[in-house]
Amino acid sequence: MKHYQEMSREELTQELTLLEEEYAKIKDMGLALDMSRGKPGADQLDLSMDMMDVLDSKSVLKSENGTDLRNYGILDGIPEAKKLMADVVGAKPENMIVYGNSSLNIMYDQISRAEVFGFCGNTPWSRLDQVKFLCPVPGYDRHFAITEKFGIEMINIPMTEDGPDMDLVEKYVNSDPSVKGIWCVPKYSNPQGVVYSDETVRRFAALKPAAADFRIFWDNAYVVHHLYEDNQAEILNILEECKEAGNPDMVFEFCSTSKVTFPGAGIAALAASEANIADIKNNLTIQTIGYDKINQLRHVKYFKDVEGIRAHMMKQADIIRPKFEMVEQLLEEEIASRGIGKWVNPLGGYFISFEALEGCAKEIVAKCKEAGVVLTGAGSPFPYKKDPKDSVIRIAPTYPSLEELKKAAEVFAVVVRLVSAKKLLAEK
């Protein structure tokens, strides 16, 4: 198919006329579709329903260490849940804390703790004139919302196909003591699906931060969220790499079962060095008596071990893979073939990150909305919701049914073509 960029003024005008007619027809259909939400579909959730049976009134609700899990006690997670979550990220149980239902809340608490109390004896960030965070972009809007809330200055770091631009990361981290952290989703990044290369992970581990309390916030949200059985990304173990590089305390790793079992009713965990774990527990013991140990036990009994989780995730992959592939194929045929958009087909995670022609994202999202198709707000994957190129649109294929998704993706394709043709015509 001819790329729009290669079309003459006349050809583009003709194309635009046709697209405007088509768009008008779509609007008349009164659609109500949604590709905005990074949520599992009901059929994915159905897969975990048996977890509701593993504990009942006949169960002995005791930990393997003898603790009655119905009562107070155990601040940092039951031993068997620490083992399970440690195996998920390849850490040791003694480097884990298993919390409640939300890894986002763990991250918030870590930032809050740094602001008020400081990490490991360092000056609380709230007492410093300036605190900065590096934000690989596009990234996860809720990460940026936390740092924005605390008034932390966010600096965009462009993503490459191997992870964040490490030259830039090294430049900032190794020279500026006000740079205190970086948000990372190292595997199947949100929203691009980028997998950090071994070199990227090693360069992270080898950072020589100007700030003693610089921390990598390593949100391994999609650690077991593969789309394919035979093509699964693996990344290096950041805790081990940091330790070997002489930076054992430089990283907090986060994970959860939110998109494994039930979002909101799963378990979440943090992995870190002994010194960091001790520092956190020192504060945590003031904050709470402990987390929901029965739900931790429920997850352990259901999965038995990390292999149980992996097998479960393959069942989920079978459900969502067709959704991803359908969108990818449609984008390929309708958009890529016309030279008006880019993306990388992810091997896992929850999103496709579509890159429209510059200056088109906001209009595409607005016109989709007008036609009854909700997309994540343009700009969302950037600090302060500002996409410097106004080009990135996050597509979330998991939640709608395949049929709804197909309809929504078709509308999306028409709108992308329409907005792109208009833009290119205006530039002629």
Added chain:
Amino acid sequence: MKHYQEMSREELTQELTLLEEEYAKIKDMGLALDMSRGKPGADQLDLSMDMMDVLDSKSVLKSENGTDLRNYGILDGIPEAKKLMADVVGAKPENMIVYGNSSLNIMYDQISRAEVFGFCGNTPWSRLDQVKFLCPVPGYDRHFAITEKFGIEMINIPMTEDGPDMDLVEKYVNSDPSVKGIWCVPKYSNPQGVVYSDETVRRFAALKPAAADFRIFWDNAYVVHHLYEDNQAEILNILEECKEAGNPDMVFEFCSTSKVTFPGAGIAALAASEANIADIKNNLTIQTIGYDKINQLRHVKYFKDVEGIRAHMMKQADIIRPKFEMVEQLLEEEIASRGIGKWVNPLGGYFISFEALEGCAKEIVAKCKEAGVVLTGAGSPFPYKKDPKDSVIRIAPTYPSLEELKKAAEVFAVVVRLVSAKKLLAEK
């Protein structure tokens, strides 16, 4: 029986000799008993086991408003859980947020939020030179641990039989803008079991704080924790009273099912004015996506309504009442009869607060420990763990079996007599 204070030097010396012999015998018994923990006993927990059956793989995990509770969504609690917890404290559902498993964590978050962001647009406490909290004493050690952790100056307020000394509370709150809060356990207070009188609650509601962001932290931890069916304390509704007095935003009320179902696997809630709820949600939406909605549903399905909770608590009362009464009787016979200790028999809650002769608490706790009976550390119920009179000892009768408790209380009585006799003799 003769009061120790009325004994002659000779009588006291003789008594002391006998007690020292008895104490030596007790030490030889190698006891290992514990009256320190405010935890339900296993038999109390057994009462809630049926809750493990109310949801299973066949259940429809939907809220009455249609939300799929297995997925993301709902920040502030499912409607039916808001209703249940609202009824527990006599509030309206729209004034509730239902959280995760820990009311202590809600309190911590509120203090943390005030420090970093400020309440309802007020200056964050961390930017002020001085922040003070009033602490009715004796009180709950974990309250004081939170305020101490944040560097908040704590001021002791003596408890009366009607609640905190309100003359003092009014003096501080109405005149000093650095007084930002007060910790209250208004019903069956920890550890004394004091029930705030109607006048006390009304005087609280009628405070005219010098600080716009002064808040009453109303920890209604024992709201349904009665010991008797026919003698139950009720307190006035602080939210309503504050509203009527023109101070709708002055109070946060906290409650949980920690000592109703399973500590650590229950649900916790906050009640507050519309303005406070909006202010909290504004921050909460950055902190988390939501709390465990399935466990909220589990509690609602199990109890059905607040009457279900009340009936359940009467079953618990039947288990723990004999423990309280046994300790009270033993203290009456062995201690009160000799004039060497005071307490008030509580009508609910989890503790008996024993007041020894001045200067004796630490030694009693130490000597009990030496004899194999663990008590809560002397000083624990006071800010900075400093009991100005060294006289208060918190007794927790619920966790040990009746038999163990009896043995422990007997040892306690001997030790109180021993330490009291020694003290009085030294003063002769």
